[in-house]
Amino acid sequence: MNPMDDLRTPILPGTAASDYERYLRTDELLALQKPPEEMLHKDELTFQVVHQASELLLKGAAWELERALEHLEHADFTNCSRLVRRANMEIDYPVSLLHVLETITPYDYHLIRAGLGHGSGLDSPGFLALLHVGPRLGRAFDVQLQSAGVTVDEMYRHHQKHFGLHEVAESLLDFDERVQIFRFHHLKLAQRIIGGGVVGTMGTPVEVLHQRQEHVFYKELWDARNEITAKITEQWEREGRR
Numbered sequence: 001m002n003p004m005d006d007l008r009t010p011i012l013p014g015t016a017a018s019d020y021e022r023y024l025r026t027d028e029l030l031a032l033q034k035p036p037e038e039m040l041h042k043d044e045l046t047f048q049v050v051h052q053a054s055e056l057l058l059k060g061a062a063w064e065l066e067r068a069l070e071h072l073e074h075a076d077f078t079n080c081s082r083l084v085r086r087a088n089m090e091i092d093y094p095v096s097l098l099h100v101l102e103t104i105t106p107y108d109y110h111l112i113r114a115g116l117g118h119g120s121g122l123d124s125p126g127f128l129a130l131l132h133v134g135p136r137l138g139r140a141f142d143v144q145l146q147s148a149g150v151t152v153d154e155m156y157r158h159h160q161k162h163f164g165l166h167e168v169a170e171s172l173l174d175f176d177e178r179v180q181i182f183r184f185h186h187l188k189l190a191q192r193i194i195g196g197g198v199v200g201t202m203g204t205p206v207e208v209l210h211q212r213q214e215h216v217f218y219k220e221l222w223d224a225r226n227e228i229t230a231k232i233t234e235q236w237e238r239e240g241r242r
């Protein structure tokens with residue numbers, strides 16, 4: 001007998017042919033999309049796969065952000081920023097997947113849309129999980145700033161001295177920026193497929209998506225840039241450099 005045969009025999013629990021399929025539960029995963037005979041249009045597989053893949057990645061991102069929050073609460077800044085970075089990488093994929101859906105042409109999309117009921121991204125568990133953890137990370141960051149006795153401005157001015165806090169602040173801003181980028185690209189997708197002047201499947205005007213795009217989690221960190229620039233400009237004026 002070939003000694004490699006043993007390695008091909010599955011040892012994990014389950015009924016699938018290989019341990020790869022058993023571990024990843026591919027039989028169930030790949031049965032989660034409509035079979036061709038139930039599809040309203042052949043583009044529907046892409047529509048479902050993009051949404052399902054996005055939900056998985058957003059679930060992964062929210063999980064890492066919850067772990068990051070725990071590290072932040074214990075003042076472990078290195079592990080906090082490491083996991084926020086990972087979450088941010090996971091959010092990048094749902095952003096690029098939005099562009100895949102831009103290849104669906106409007107009349108074809110309306111065939112798919114007819115089968116969505118009141119289904120809407122407003123109920124996306126993955127996105128809602130990001131909206132839930134975002135503000136809690138901000139509050140935990142404030143607590144750490146306070147216990148270090150440092151203001152946001154001092155943290156930026158002496159960023160080498162406050163390296164750990166600064167790393168967390170920048171990874172949080174990266175996260176905040178990605179949520180905005182997701183919203184921006186999603187708005188463009190909606191405008192492109194159903195139009196910017198209509199109402200979505202849950203009654204929300206597409207225009208509201210436009211307004212939501214302005215939302216940020218960490219206003220204080222964004223504002224700090226304005227304050228720093230204003231202060232430096234004032235200093236230059238005093239020194240006659242402008």
Ligand code: HEM
Nearest residue numbers: 051054101120121122124127190193200201202203204212
């Ligand atoms: C053809 C593609 C898509 C269209 C036309 C579309 C359209 C819309 C519309 C009109 C809304 C407003 C709410 C309502 O339905 O009444 C909405 C919300 C939303 N959709 Fe989509 N969507 C699409 C794809 C996606 C994908 C792939 C995702 C990924 C998870 C997604 C996630 C969301 C989220 C998270 C919201 C809430 C937005 C927020 O809070 O800012 N959508 N979508």
